[in-house]
Amino acid sequence: MVPARLGPAVAMVTGAGRSVLAGWAHARGDYKLRRAAAGPSAPLDMALRRPPRLRLCARLPDFFLLLLFRGCLIGAVNLKSSNRTPVVQEFESVELSCIITDSQTSDPRIEWKKIQDDQTTYVFFDNKIQGDLAGRAEILGKTSLKIWNVTRRDSALYRCEVVARNDRKEIDEIVIELTVQVKPVTPVCRVPKAVPVGKMATLYCQESEGHPRPHYSWYRNDVPLPTDSRANPRFRNSSFHLNSETGTLVFTAVHKDDSGQYYCIASNDAGSARCEEQEMEVYDLNIGGIIGGILVVLAVLALITLGICCAYRRGYFINNKQDGESYKNPGKPDGVNYIRTDEEGDFRHKSSFVI
Known part of the structure; x- marks a missing residue:
């Protein structure tokens, strides 16, 4: 019991x-x-x-610290953003979120600044939109910034600053990174038309409008090419390397299997674009034909040289200006015989002795 x-x-x-x-x-x-x-x-x-009971005197310091901490939070301005890294397509609109969560000031001062290329400029100051955003931006909900018709030049860091004079902590700020994506345009492709077997060949693909910078891929007969031919057994008869950052496709030594229709695609997060197909022909180098051609040229040169020599020996290249008849001027008893040549006005004379 x-x-x-x-x-x-x-x-x-x-x-x-x-x-x-x-x-x-x-x-x-x-x-x-x-x-x-x-x-x-x-x-x-x-x-x-059973756990011992806490005395009231032991709890008093913690109680006062909690009240002091809550008082500090209530008397400080604090900001937050629903999206600190917004991404938008060019010519669309975007909202840069800046929200005041705690503040005792009814009319805090709001400022927006743009940080780009190590330079800081005002976007919203003295209750007005400043700079290149004037006319295509506005303030929403007292603090957030909305931009219409964004361009690639709007990609930057934007800082929202709030000054609340009646709060214990008067200043707070938040940084938002805006990325404006631009779809690539049609790239410019250069493909050699004909390359002999065993020679090096380089194909070029370039695009300058896309943002962020596009990546490049090459296709042969609608088949994508790897960055390295050795990485795929399907291209074991080829020897090439593709740089996806610059768009160059380099063949160290082309083979017959490398002939075909080539085109390039430039792509980024905003979209892609391709160039027109271009044909590259790989042909065999005919050594026998080249030697035969050289021999024919040498034979022609030898015949020309022989013909010139024969013509010179037969006198075709001698200037006979002394072929004329000798006569004596009867009006001049000077004993001089005059010779008239074929050229008019060309008179020569020679002395003669009369015995």
């Missing part, structure tokens, strides 16, 4: 009355639990210590 000084006892019957948990409290704060089972089994006792 439980002594009266141990206090009230609590019993819980489980398992259709076959197991009983009984507990009673000691005056000094200890608990005794006894499990009594039907039958001769021995009782099992467990002792639990």
Whole structure:
């Protein structure tokens, strides 16, 4: 029987009355639990210590610290944003979220600044939109900034600054990174028309409008080419390397299998664009034909040289200006014979002796 000084006892019957948990409290704060089972089994006792009561004087310092901490939070201006890294397509609109969560100031001062290329400029100052956003931006909900018709030049860091004079912490700021994506335009592709077997060939693909910078991929006969031909057994007969950052496709030594229709695709997160197909022909180098052509040229040069020599020997290149008839001027008894040549006005004379 439980002594009266141990206090009230609590019993819980489980398992259709076959197991009983009984507990009673000691005056000094200890608990005794006894499990009594039907039958001769021995009782099992467990002792639990009741946690001591906290005195009010011990709780007072923590209570005052909590009140002080809550007072600091209430008296400080705090900002948050629903999206600190917004991404938008060019010519669309975007909202830069800046929300005041806590403030005791009814009319805080709001400023927006743009940070780009290590330069900081005002976007919203003195309750007016400034700079290149004038006419296509406005303030929403006292602090957020909305921009219409965004361009690639709007990609930058934007800082929202709030000054609340009546708060314990008067200033807070938040930085938002805006990314404006631009779809690539049709890239410019350059493909050599004909390349001999074994020679090097370079294919170019360039695009300058996409933002962020696009990545390039090349296709041959509508089959995408890997960045390295050695990485794919399908291209084991080829030897090329593709730079997806610059768009160049370099063949170190072309093979007959490299002939085909080539085109390039420039793509980024905003979209993609491709150039027109261009054919590259790989032909065998005919060594026998080249040697035969050289021999023919040498033979022609030899015949020309022989013809010139024969013509010179026969006198075709000698200027005969002395072929004329000798006559004597009867009007001049000077004993001089005059010779007229074929050229008019060309007179020569020679002396003659009369015996």
